[in-house]
Structure formats: C-alpha cells, structure tokens
Amino acid sequence: MYFIAFLLIVLSSLVGALAGAAFAGALGRTFLGGAEAGGGGASAPTGIVLMGALLGGMLGGFFGYLAGFIYKFLAQFVLCMLQIEINTRT
Secondary structure, rough: OOHHHHHHHHHHHHHHHHHHHHHHHHHHHHHOOOOOOOOOOOOHHHHHHHHHHHHHHHHHHHHHHHHHHHHHHHHHHHHHHHHHHHHHOO
C-alpha cells in the first residue's frame, strides 16, 4: 500500500512537470517569442519552459502527496475496521 502511495507522488510529479513545461512553452511562444506572421514559429525560451516544469512538478508532487496520504489513511482505516471485526466476533 505504501509503495502505491509513493508511486502516486512520483507519477503526479512527472505528469505535473510535463504539463507545466508544455503550458509554459505555449505561453512563452505566444507572448515572449511568438511566431511571426512570415512563417515558422520560434521556440519558447528555455528558462520559461524549465520554470514551468519546475513549478508543475512541485504542484503535481504536492497533489500526489495529498492523494498518497489519503490512500495510506484509507488503508490504515480498513485494517483498523478489520481488527475491530475480528475482536468482536469472539
């Protein structure tokens, strides 16, 4: 159960980092180094993309930590209820 909670944190951080980088890249391209009217689009500034990935990873990790905490709490709750059931049967 605790391993699954750990995976929730790691995967949420990775997804948050990817989403943050994509979002920051789109914003960077649009507002800071956008495509000119003449054709091909310019790439987003690297610093903006890295900051987006960092902030997205931190936000994803925070929400993953919360989800993992809830998952561990529910696992402990089920174990407690199981022990209560065993104790009251005898």
